[in-house]
Amino acid sequence: MPKLSDAQIEEQLSLVRQILHDRSDGLSRGAIATAFQQKTGLRIANRTLARRLAYLIGLGDIVSLGRGPATLYKAAGPMKQALAGVGRATPSRGIGTLTESVPLARDAVAVRALVRQPISERTPVGYDRDWLFDYQPGKSWYLTSAQRAHLLELGKTPDAERPAGTFARDILGRLLIDLAWASSRLEGNTYSRLDTQNLLEFGQRAEGKDVLDAQMILNHKTAIEYLVSGADYVGFNRHTLLALHAALSENLLSEPSDEGRLRERPVMITSSVFTPIAIPQVIIECFDRIIETGSRIPDPFEQAFFAMVHIPYLQPFADVNKRTSRLAANIPLITANFSPLSFVDVPEDVYIEGTVAVYEQRRIELLRDVFVFAYERSAAQYRVIRESLGIPNPIRLRYRTELADVVQHTVLADEPPSASLLSERGRALGVPDADIEAFSRTAFEIVLQLHEGSAPRYGLTPHQFKSWRSRFQAVK
Numbered sequence: 001m002p003k004l005s006d007a008q009i010e011e012q013l014s015l016v017r018q019i020l021h022d023r024s025d026g027l028s029r030g031a032i033a034t035a036f037q038q039k040t041g042l043r044i045a046n047r048t049l050a051r052r053l054a055y056l057i058g059l060g061d062i063v064s065l066g067r068g069p070a071t072l073y074k075a076a077g078p079m080k081q082a083l084a085g086v087g088r089a090t091p092s093r094g095i096g097t098l099t100e101s102v103p104l105a106r107d108a109v110a111v112r113a114l115v116r117q118p119i120s121e122r123t124p125v126g127y128d129r130d131w132l133f134d135y136q137p138g139k140s141w142y143l144t145s146a147q148r149a150h151l152l153e154l155g156k157t158p159d160a161e162r163p164a165g166t167f168a169r170d171i172l173g174r175l176l177i178d179l180a181w182a183s184s185r186l187e188g189n190t191y192s193r194l195d196t197q198n199l200l201e202f203g204q205r206a207e208g209k210d211v212l213d214a215q216m217i218l219n220h221k222t223a224i225e226y227l228v229s230g231a232d233y234v235g236f237n238r239h240t241l242l243a244l245h246a247a248l249s250e251n252l253l254s255e256p257s258d259e260g261r262l263r264e265r266p267v268m269i270t271s272s273v274f275t276p277i278a279i280p281q282v283i284i285e286c287f288d289r290i291i292e293t294g295s296r297i298p299d300p301f302e303q304a305f306f307a308m309v310h311i312p313y314l315q316p317f318a319d320v321n322k323r324t325s326r327l328a329a330n331i332p333l334i335t336a337n338f339s340p341l342s343f344v345d346v347p348e349d350v351y352i353e354g355t356v357a358v359y360e361q362r363r364i365e366l367l368r369d370v371f372v373f374a375y376e377r378s379a380a381q382y383r384v385i386r387e388s389l390g391i392p393n394p395i396r397l398r399y400r401t402e403l404a405d406v407v408q409h410t411v412l413a414d415e416p417p418s419a420s421l422l423s424e425r426g427r428a429l430g431v432p433d434a435d436i437e438a439f440s441r442t443a444f445e446i447v448l449q450l451h452e453g454s455a456p457r458y459g460l461t462p463h464q465f466k467s468w469r470s471r472f473q474a475v476k
Contacts, residue, residue, distance in 0.1 A: 009052075015039060016052050017075065020062055026072035029053065050121045051114055058113025059106055102350050102373045108365040115356045115366075119273060122360060127277040129286055131362050132310055137296040142305055142364050147372055151301040154379040155338035157386060163400055165231025167337045171385050172228055173453050176200055178342040178381075180220035183326050186348050189213045200453070215251050223247035223327050225456040231335050236295045236303060236328070238288070241311075244327050249320040258318040262287060267315055274359035276315035287316045300332035304341065305364075305371050307331070313358050322355065339379040346374045395435065395442045402429045406443050407450070407458045411468045417447040 004012075019035045020027060027035070029049060036044045044052075053073055056062045065072045104112070115122075134140070143151070159167040168175060181189075181196035191199070191213050195206040200221055205214050223244050227234055234240045246260025253259060266278035277283060290310045297303040311325035330340050343351075354367030396403060406425040415421065423440035431439045450458075455465035 012036075012044065012048075013052055013056060016049075016056060017061055020073055020075040024075070026065065026074040028069070028072060032073065047121060047123050050117060051123070054113045054117050055110045058110030060109070101345070102347060102370060104350075104369050105365065108369045111357045111361060111363045111366045112350070112353050114361055114363075115353050119271065122273045124273040124275065125360055126275050127282075127286075127314065128362060129277075129282065132286055132289055132293070132314070135293055135306075137293055138298050141302060142309065142368060143299075143302050143372075147368075148299050148301055151372065151375055151379075154376060155301070155333065157337055157339055157383075159337040162337060162397060163232065164335045164337065165228050166400075167382075167386065168228045168231065168334045168340055169457055171340075171382055172225075172457065174382075174385055175228070175340055175342065176221055176224055176453055178344050178378075179224055179327075179330075179340070180217045182343040182346065183220055183323060184213070184216045186326075186343060186346065186351055187216065187323065188348075189216055191217055212252065219248045219250050219252065220323070220327075222250070225453075227327065227330060227334055229456045229459070234331060234335065236291065236307070236331050238291055240331065241291065241324065241328055245317050245320060245324045248323045248327065249317070253319055255318070262316050263318045265318070267318060269315075269359060272356050272359055274356075283314065283316055286314050290314065290316075300336050300338060301375070303332045304329040305368065308367065308371060309358055309364055312355055339375075339382045341375055342378045342381070343374050344381065345377045346370060393442060395438045399426075399431060399435070399439055399442075402426060402431055402439070403443055403446060404458050405429060407446050408460060410447055411450070411455075411458070411460055411464060414468060414471065417444055419444045422447070 015036060016032060019032055019039070023035075029046070032053075033044055033046070033049055036042075036049070053062065053064070057064060061076055062073050063076050065074065141148075157167045159170070177193065177197050177200055180200065181191065181193050184191065184196075190209055191206055195209065196217055198204040199206070199214055199217055205211075226243060226247055242260045249259045262280070262283055264280045267276055269276065277286070290307075294303055294306050294310075297306055307328040308325045311328060312321045315321050317324065326341075326343060332338075333340050350366070351370050354370045357363045357366045406422050406429070409425060410417065410422070419440050422443040423436055426436055426439045426443065427433075450465070450469075452462065452465060455462070
């Protein structure tokens with residue numbers, strides 16, 4: 001059966017509205033189908049009608065009364081608020097206070113109603129590669145111009161002209177905890193924020209928690225540090241996305257060889273009627289198209305949201321696809337020194353429903369509202385944190401590369417902090433005499449304050465840093 005155009009779908013919706021408006025006492029689904037056929041001469045499939053009714057309920061245009069086959073549908077009128085939800089079945093993921101904290105546009109509410117239908121009433125669908133290939137960077141837009149302008153204003157930082165990743169490096173300690181905890185929580189991880197902080201800062205695992213929860217959070221830490229420390233060279237490209245997946249999936253997959261590799265076997269999506277593509281050649285083709293298209297999107301927020309939509313929709317990896325998409329969404333933000341996206345305060349239920357709407361309906365409205373809400377929350381938090389840091393040290397700004405070099409040299413040479421050595425190395429790197437005293441003092445402070453979270457900023461592995469610290473931790 002050929003796919004209906006948007007105009008044809010809207011025509012069906014209008015007709016259903018009219019049928020129910022003409023019968024103020026309400027009609028069953030079967031009676032609506034009969035009236036539809038009488039008016040058009042065409043039969044509407046039961047599942048199609050169920051989707052149209054769910055959509056209209058989501059919009060608030062109609063209400064339902066009763067349950068199961070006895071359900072009656074009525075046009076919403078003066079009694080709309082009193083009737084809405086009476087006798088309605090409880091959704092599989094209820095509308096809690098957290099969900100209600102995410103402002104949803106009218107079309108997003110309607111989309112949510114579609115994915116909250118019983119799974120038996122949702123039509124099985126597969127991957128539609130045309131949806132991806134029809135997207136034209138700079139011409140196609142998932143975010144409206146108003147939304148992009150709004151996010152741009154929110155995301156601005158004082159570091160716009162500084163080297164890539166400067167803002168994220170300045171708030172790295174907080175970002176590691178926020179993003180590792182919040183992104184893991186969206187996967188059902190049971191670690192609290194405090195548990196996450198203790199794990200990342202002190203290596204202390206929470207008692208009674210699954211070891212896989214700790215692994216997931218530690219993997220996030222590795223992936224975030226990779227993005228921030230490598231902001232000069234990471235990008236929306238194949239190498240970065242594969243590296244992110246490898247970091248996020250370490251020790252979590254049944255086949256270790258699947259870490260950072262495109263899948264070659266079918267996967268299933270639980271609690272959804274969507275079946276991802278299973279042909280390896282098509283997965284490769286579409287993955288490359290995501291990269292090629294995404295890399296040419298001129299707006300950083302559109303690029304971020306594009307990643308959140310199309311990476312999970314393709315399911316290019318055996319698992320850990322949504323996590324990869326959330327970290328990939330941060331690539332254009334971190335490299336351009338915008339406030340990063342941590343997903344703190346994002347309710348799991350509405351995020352999952354937004355993703356399922358992409359899978360089953362190719363509708364982005366619900367996930368888009370979640371994305372905008374998430375960024376508003378993240379940007380507000382990091383703006384306050386950044387302001388608390390004060391004016392950037394001009395020496396650290398001017399000699400960022402040289403400072404990283406001498407700090408790294410000190411650790412790799414297994415040397416104790418030494419102002420004279422740091423000064424000598426600074427001169428060798430071209431730091432002028434007028435700045436050398438301030439340079440060596442700044443470098444000395446960095447070495448003294450070096451810790452597990454900041455070490456990757458200077459190109460140091462955890463093993464290198466721990467080995468050096470164990471020898472000189474008494475040095476103050």
